[in-house]
Amino acid sequence: MSRVALVTGGAGGIGSAIVEALVRSGMRVAIADLDSAACVRMAESLGDARTTLGVELDVTSPVSVTAAVRAAEHGLGSIDVLVNCAGWDELRPFLETDEAFRARILEINLAGPLRVTHAVLGGMVERRFGRVIQIASDAGRVGSSLESVYAAAKGGLIAFAKSVAREVARSGVTSNSVCPGPTQTPLIEGMAAADERGRKIVDGLARAIPMGRMGLPADVAPAVAFLASDAAGFITGQTLSVSGGLTMA
Template sequence: MSTNQLPLAGRHALVTGGARGIGLASARALLRRGARVTLLGRDAAALAAAAADLAAEGEVRTASADIADEASVRAAFARAEAESGPVLVLVNNAGQAVSQRFDRTDAALWQSMLAVNLTGTYHCIQAALPGMLREKWGRVINVASTAGLTGYAYVSAYCAAKHGVIGLTRALALETAQKGITVNAVCPGYTDTDIVRGAVANIVEKTGMAPEAARARLAERNPQGRLVRPEEVAETVAWLALPASSSVNGQAIAVDGGEVMTG
């Protein structure tokens, strides 16, 4: 496909948590549609390795920041925009899940889940939105979770944060609906990423179950009987970023094999 046929040619996309998993797959999908991509994360070495892996796909840069820290985010976005122009596609993918019974969920764990999964999303949108408003075009794509659509036991803080992300998505979508900007959430089910590998390890530790059996238990929640692949989530992210998707706004789209059906 020639450059002038790439639907995101000339547009700058920033992906948080871009070094691995859904973030890395999303960056690849956006590059293949012509976007310039910035990978943002905390681990500079992992970001550099991811950028090297993606180099053949297009123009990719990295930026280091802790999304829970407002000053860190604003500095990183300023550098990224100086290098690649305004962020017109923002993929809020960075997240963290810690499993714990509610009665053992202390205030520090509660705050850390909100800080990374919800407040970090807020910080990044605040940093990107002015450029989108100036350009009168933008795509905010929040990678939430099926945990933002339903309840899961033993991850109450994570569920609360992801429900918050979906509420933020819907509210902001209404505010920007006439400004050329769409705001949507993608809600993966159990996906073959570091978070799920951590969940498997937690099941193994607490139950003595074999790792294969623990993975199978998580996969059972999906009617297709498998874990979602990061590339499948990335294709939904990339579709939402397209100019042709301008009428899709304020949605929380489940990518989970039919586990959660919204209507």
């Protein structure tokens, strides 16, 4: 039987490219996102009820996470591959952030992925197979102006992925992070469109990329599909940047 994957944020820019790559690799894929209508549309366009499933998910809600994992497993079978891709950010100087903003960023980008990982990891360990991939960010490796809270969350996610990798290393489960650099999606387009400062930051990031262009979702997806594959079974605790050389480590 083919592997089953759950992709959070699966209706988004990078998430939908990851979903398509996993479907192409022969996996059955649950597409989970706040935008449940988009998930259902994607599932119907990519396969049938046995191969692709749209699931409503809010990673900030424990009840929603439990329900989404249950729905995915009921529809497609036990989850072998988890890709935590749901995320959100807004450019803001740290001194202009408040409790509510910081809590929201940490909840969506750090606590949420931990919650979804917790919901599926036990089953993976029991079945002695699993691939967990966190979509972090180069901001979490090297920092990023106006993204300090987001960078803290993504840096935390990278550390979490490494620590879990150690804990489950002998269970057939791998845990890795993929860090996109600036990538053309609704998220970054929204930042650039927000105001003059956002436009300047995004333009500056794009100019700093050695390969001379911003990333595309289709640049990120193959790296995730590889780490999700059976072939990547001896790779764990790693952090892979897909950023046209913006960060080299």
